[in-house]
Amino acid sequence: MTRPLFARLEDVGVRYGPKVVMQNLTLDIVEGAITCIIGLSGAGKSTILRLLNGLKQPDSGRVFVHGKDLTTMRKNDLIEMRRSIGFSFQFAALFDSLSIGDNVALPLRENTKMKEADILRLVEDTLDAVGLAHIMDRFPSELSGGMVKRAGFARAVISKPAAVLYDEPTTGLDPIITHLLTDTIVRLRRQLNGTAVVVSHDLESIYLMADYVAMLFEGAIIAYGTVDEIKSSINPIVQQFLQGSEVGPIPI
Amino acid sequence: MNVLEDAGRDTVGLLEYTGGVANLLGESAGFIGRLRIRVKETLDQAYFLGVGSWSIVLLTSLFTGMVFSLESALQAVRYGIGGFVGGAVSYAVIRELGPMLTAVVVAGRAGAAIAAEFGSMVVTEQIEALLSLGLSPIRMLVVPRLVALIVMLPVLTAIADLISCLGGMWIAQIYAHISYGSFIDSARAALPLGDLPRSLIKSVVFAIIIVAIGSYQGLKTRGGAAGVGKATTGAVVISIILIFVFNFALSAVLFQN
Numbered sequence: 001m002t003r004p005l006f007a008r009l010e011d012v013g014v015r016y017g018p019k020v021v022m023q024n025l026t027l028d029i030v031e032g033a034i035t036c037i038i039g040l041s042g043a044g045k046s047t048i049l050r051l052l053n054g055l056k057q058p059d060s061g062r063v064f065v066h067g068k069d070l071t072t073m074r075k076n077d078l079i080e081m082r083r084s085i086g087f088s089f090q091f092a093a094l095f096d097s098l099s100i101g102d103n104v105a106l107p108l109r110e111n112t113k114m115k116e117a118d119i120l121r122l123v124e125d126t127l128d129a130v131g132l133a134h135i136m137d138r139f140p141s142e143l144s145g146g147m148v149k150r151a152g153f154a155r156a157v158i159s160k161p162a163a164v165l166y167d168e169p170t171t172g173l174d175p176i177i178t179h180l181l182t183d184t185i186v187r188l189r190r191q192l193n194g195t196a197v198v199v200s201h202d203l204e205s206i207y208l209m210a211d212y213v214a215m216l217f218e219g220a221i222i223a224y225g226t227v228d229e230i231k232s233s234i235n236p237i238v239q240q241f242l243q244g245s246e247v248g249p250i251p252i
Numbered sequence: 253m254n255v256l257e258d259a260g261r262d263t264v265g266l267l268e269y270t271g272g273v274a275n276l277l278g279e280s281a282g283f284i285g286r287l288r289i290r291v292k293e294t295l296d297q298a299y300f301l302g303v304g305s306w307s308i309v310l311l312t313s314l315f316t317g318m319v320f321s322l323e324s325a326l327q328a329v330r331y332g333i334g335g336f337v338g339g340a341v342s343y344a345v346i347r348e349l350g351p352m353l354t355a356v357v358v359a360g361r362a363g364a365a366i367a368a369e370f371g372s373m374v375v376t377e378q379i380e381a382l383l384s385l386g387l388s389p390i391r392m393l394v395v396p397r398l399v400a401l402i403v404m405l406p407v408l409t410a411i412a413d414l415i416s417c418l419g420g421m422w423i424a425q426i427y428a429h430i431s432y433g434s435f436i437d438s439a440r441a442a443l444p445l446g447d448l449p450r451s452l453i454k455s456v457v458f459a460i461i462i463v464a465i466g467s468y469q470g471l472k473t474r475g476g477a478a479g480v481g482k483a484t485t486g487a488v489v490i491s492i493i494l495i496f497v498f499n500f501a502l503s504a505v506l507f508q509n
Contacts, residue, residue: 055380083386093381107385110392155385 005064006031006163006195007052012061014047021047023219024061029163034189034196036206038241039216040250045199046090048216049165052197053085054078066162083111086156086164090171092148094140094155100127101136104154111159126154129191130184146177150184157188163195164188170202182208203242207231215241217250273468277460279390280398293396301362301397302404309408310415312357316349317341317416318423325428334428338435339442341420346443347507350413351451352499355458358405359491363466366397367487370470371480379471389471398463405459406452413448450506457502458495465491 007029014022021044029035029052037045050056051063054070063070065081073081094103101123108119127133130150140148149169156164166185170178182205189196200206206213206227213230215223215238223230223238230238240248283289325337370393373379382389417439424430469487473479 050380053384055383079386079388082384085384087381087384089377089381089384091377093377095378095381096376107387110387111385 003033004031005029006066007197008064009048009051009058010062010064012051012058012063014044014051014056015059020219022058025216025220027214027221027224029195029197030212031195032193033211034186034198034209035212035214036198036200036210037214037216038200038203038206040241041201043216044219045216046167049087049167049197049199052163052165053082053087055087083107083159084162086159086161088149088152088156088164088166088169090168092140092152094148094151096140099137099139100132100143100151103140103151104158107155107159122158123154126158127151129188130154131180146173146181149173149177149181153181153184153188157192160192161194162192163197164192166196166198166200168199168201170200170205178202178205181205185209217241269468272472273464276390276394276468276471277464279388280395280464283388283391283395284399288391288395289399290392290396293392294399297396297400298404300365301358301401302408305358305361305404305408306411308357308361309354309412312353313345313350313412313416314419316353317345317419320344320349320416321420321423322427325424325430329428329430334430335434335438336442337424337428337430338421338438340438341424341435342417342439343442343447345416345420346413346447346451348499348503350416351409351454351458352495354409354412355405355455355462355495356492358401358408359458359462359466359495360488362397362401363462363487363491364484366463366466367470367473367484368480370467371473371483374471374473375476375480394463394467397467398460401459401463402456405462406455409452409455410448413451447507453506454499454502457498461494461498462491465494 005028009025009027012022012025013020027048037048039045047056051058051070052065054063054073057071065085068077068081070078070081094100095106098106101120104126105119105123108114108122114122123136124133127136130153132147132150132154135143135147135151140151143151153166153169169185170181173181185196185198186209198206198209210227213223213225213227214221215230217237223233223235225233231242233239236249240250246252321337321341324340325334328334328337328340370379373393379389382392421432421435424435425432466487469483469490473483475482
């Protein structure tokens with residue numbers, strides 16, 4: 001049985017100046033699942049996340065989210081759509097002039113008519129869910145990398161979005177924090193009963209959390225499937241990437 | 253051919269830049285028109301951009317008035333027209349030097365600060381974060397600064413005008429023995445009553461230039477820390493050039509009929 005889709009990228013092409021990053025890329029994101037996107041650095045993985053919430057428009061092809069084409073969507077509809085998708089940035093992108101509590105509260109204060117007391121309660125609960133209830137009044141510059149990432153998670157999920165996009169959530173963190181964040185992503189997805197798309201190089205985390213894995217190479221998806229299907233792929237590029245080997249068809 | 257290509261590219265770049273700034277101002281005006289203004293942020297910015305610039309505006313305006321008086325008073329007395337010094341100083345200060353020099357000083361401080369702050373926010377993905385939350389960087393960041401400076405720059409200019417005239421009056425008395433009373437009478441006679449509000453209209457235009465250019469330069473930052481530096485320098489240079497150009501145009505429109 002075919003599962004419903006959260007999003008579909010269809011024949012997408014993206015260029016940055018003369019550099020072609022994607023060419024005729026097609027990818028389905030299954031609703032209610034965690035899809036992890038792997039690939040070499042600079043392959044365009046983060047660009048896929050930006051395409052999915054309309055931060056980037058493709059040069060060709062179409063991007064559908066819940067069946068609606070983002071490439072032809074009116075600006076106001078695009079803004080509404082973005083509010084239903086959380087985005088956790090690689091370096092969290094917290095607003096450094098705001099406290100952690102204010103950072104997390106910002107989407108509620110600006111996009112809803114909730115009462116301040118209700119907002120504060122929800123902020124506390126959400127920070128508690130990522131283990132940060134005690135640092136509401138501190139500023140991003142006062143926190144460790146792992147705490148900043150978790151605060152970024154909290155801001156991304158506070159509006160209870162239908163999907164959350166995670167850009168390199170565990171990069172540069174120690175194994176304990178990496179494990180904690182991986183657990184958090186799985187738990188948040190379950191609590192929200194939504195979709196998660198994770199861009200990562202961290203294969204251990206991906207094996208723990210992914211329902212589906214897509215490998216991006218030279219502007220196209222060259223492998224897609226469950227963790228077991230990807231692990232047993234006969235594609236030499238996939239195998240070289242998974243084994244981290246210098247020897248193989250991937251040019252280094 | 254290269255010359256033509258370069259000229260074409262520069263023309264396209266100029267049009268793109270002008271269109272971008274016009275678009276930014278149009279969106280800002282839309283938010284202001286619908287009263288979608290963040291009050292606390294606007295007050296914070298009024299303090300930072302306006303009150304924070306007070307000391308440098310005071311110093312530059314004081315010495316500008318003093319040096320203008322120093323140069324003109326002795327010459328005027330020598331030619332027997334010392335009674336016109338107050339008029340000359342106040343005329344020059346209120347119509348031209350006050351609004352323009354205040355705007356240049358504020359462009360150096362506030363325009364640079366806006367471009368650097370927004371540029372850093374671009375580099376650290378904070379602007380993308382705003383967009384991903386469905387929030388407009390124009391409403392969240394540009395509008396508070398625009399409203400704050402539109403209010404604060406005329407106030408700073410009025411203060412600068414006063415300080416310049418007082419400095420000029422003091423120097424005229426010390427170096428050329430022109431009495432305070434004679435200076436004030438001359439200023440009153442030379443300066444039409446409508447000149448002060450007209451000069452404050454200039455300040456409003458300059459405030460729009462400073463915030464629009466600073467914001468646009470910052471939001472278009474590319475290329476990390478070096479890009480932030482370029483954006484900041486560009487914001488100050490372009491703002492100052494535009495202040496001079498618009499000062500001439502506004503003088504022609506406001507004072508020549």
